[in-house]
Amino acid sequence: MVNIRRLQQTGGKNGSSFLIILPKDWVTRQGLSKGDPVVVAEREDGCLIVDPRLPRAGETRSTNIQIEENLRWAITSKYLLGFDEIRIISRGPITNSQRDELKKIIKRFVALEVTDEDDQQIVIQCLVDPSTLPVHKAMRRINLIATRMFNDALRAYFEGNQEIALDVIERDEEVDRLFFLIVRELRSAIQYPRVSERLGITPVEALDFRLAAQYIERIADLAVDIAEKVDDALETKLVNRIDPLVSKVRDMLAKSVTNLFKFDSEKVAQVIAGEKELIDDTLKLRNQLIASPSKSTRTHLYVVDSLLRIGEAAKDIVDLALPQS
Numbered sequence: 001m002v003n004i005r006r007l008q009q010t011g012g013k014n015g016s017s018f019l020i021i022l023p024k025d026w027v028t029r030q031g032l033s034k035g036d037p038v039v040v041a042e043r044e045d046g047c048l049i050v051d052p053r054l055p056r057a058g059e060t061r062s063t064n065i066q067i068e069e070n071l072r073w074a075i076t077s078k079y080l081l082g083f084d085e086i087r088i089i090s091r092g093p094i095t096n097s098q099r100d101e102l103k104k105i106i107k108r109f110v111a112l113e114v115t116d117e118d119d120q121q122i123v124i125q126c127l128v129d130p131s132t133l134p135v136h137k138a139m140r141r142i143n144l145i146a147t148r149m150f151n152d153a154l155r156a157y158f159e160g161n162q163e164i165a166l167d168v169i170e171r172d173e174e175v176d177r178l179f180f181l182i183v184r185e186l187r188s189a190i191q192y193p194r195v196s197e198r199l200g201i202t203p204v205e206a207l208d209f210r211l212a213a214q215y216i217e218r219i220a221d222l223a224v225d226i227a228e229k230v231d232d233a234l235e236t237k238l239v240n241r242i243d244p245l246v247s248k249v250r251d252m253l254a255k256s257v258t259n260l261f262k263f264d265s266e267k268v269a270q271v272i273a274g275e276k277e278l279i280d281d282t283l284k285l286r287n288q289l290i291a292s293p294s295k296s297t298r299t300h301l302y303v304v305d306s307l308l309r310i311g312e313a314a315k316d317i318v319d320l321a322l323p324q325s
Contacts, residue, residue, distance in 0.1 A: 022050065039194055051192065064089055067098055072105050079109050079126065079180060082188045088122040108173070110181040128181065134199055135185050135209055136261065139216075142178040143257045145171060146216050149223040150253070150310065154246050157226055157303060160233035168227040175220040182213045208320040212260055215313045219253070222306045222313075229299050238300070241285055245307050248278055252314035259321035271318040278311040 008019045030052040032038070039051040062085040065074045071088075078086050088094075088102060094117075102122060106112040111128035133141075149168050156164035186206045189196040196203060234242075252274045255267040282304055289300050 075105055080184050080187060082184055084126050086124050090120050093119045108176060110177050135182060135201055138178055138182050139209060142175055143216050145175055146220040147253060149220050153223040153226040156230045158234050158239050160231060162230060165227040165230040169224050172220055172224045175217055179213055179217045183210065186210050212317050212320055215317050219310050219313050222310050226303055226306050229303055245281055248274055249307050249311045252311055256314040256318035259318055263321055268318050268321060271315055275311055275315040278308060282308045
């Protein structure tokens with residue numbers, strides 16, 4: 001519903017302040033009354049936001065959920081919605097198996113810890129302060145881990161190294177933890193203007209980072225897929241065929257992610273051109289593998305396709321990069 005309000009000037013024509021009357025229905029719905037503070041923030045486009053939702057200093061956002069079969073989903077959704085305290089409530093005594101399941105679930109999230117519990121209730125709190133791990137830093141961290149997973153997965157695949165492959169698979173959990181933290185902080189930045197200011201992120205940037213984080217998390221998943229295909233070491237001839245694709249994808253990833261923080265039109269053009277070359281090179285290699293089949297041909301084709309999908313993710317990331325002015 002749109003309400004049109006006219007500005008009123010205090011102190012006559014020479015007054016220095018302007019007033020606007022807020023709709024009474026809105027004030028009532030928000031539970032506001034005379035003297036209550038609201039946040040007035042200016043957006044990039046010049047619009048002002050009147051926000052009554054920002055918690056006061058020291059206030060904890062709390063929510064309750066019942067223990068049920070989809071407890072993992074329930075905790076995930078509340079964490080991503082930015083709640084500081086989640087109370088897990090049961091109609092009957094909480095069993096040891098339910099407590100063990102809960103501990104496994106909260107390991108998926110950064111700084112989520114059990115702070116209190118009794119027979120029918122468990123209280124978990126998010127103890128992280130966004131200022132200690134801001135989005136920009138978390139994005140660089142998740143990209144670093146995903147890139148190393150990519151490099152190690154290909155090394156394990158070439159060498160047939162099961163130990164390195166297992167390490168890649170285990171590191172995916174750390175990527176997931178950072179991904180959930182980034183999404184949590186970005187949602188808060190979009191919802192609350194003051195949080196956006198504190199994190200130094202505009203709503204538009206928050207949307208771009210949200211997509212970029214998802215692409216990076218996808219790259220880590222593809223690295224895991226490659227690691228799970230590790231078997232015997234590859235022949236040198238085959239390694240020499242695949243390695244140029246790996247180098248191209250590695251270069252595309254490096255240029256695309258750095259562009260999120262510092263725009264460079266030349267790098268954008270290079271990544272876009274790189275994807276076109278990657279598509280052609282992937283097709284040629286696929287045809288070569290199919291022309292000389294072996295018992296591992298299907299696996300090699302899967303890895304080559306995974307490299308192409310990682311390159312496409314790099315292209316999607318660079319598409320998000322925009323000039324700063």
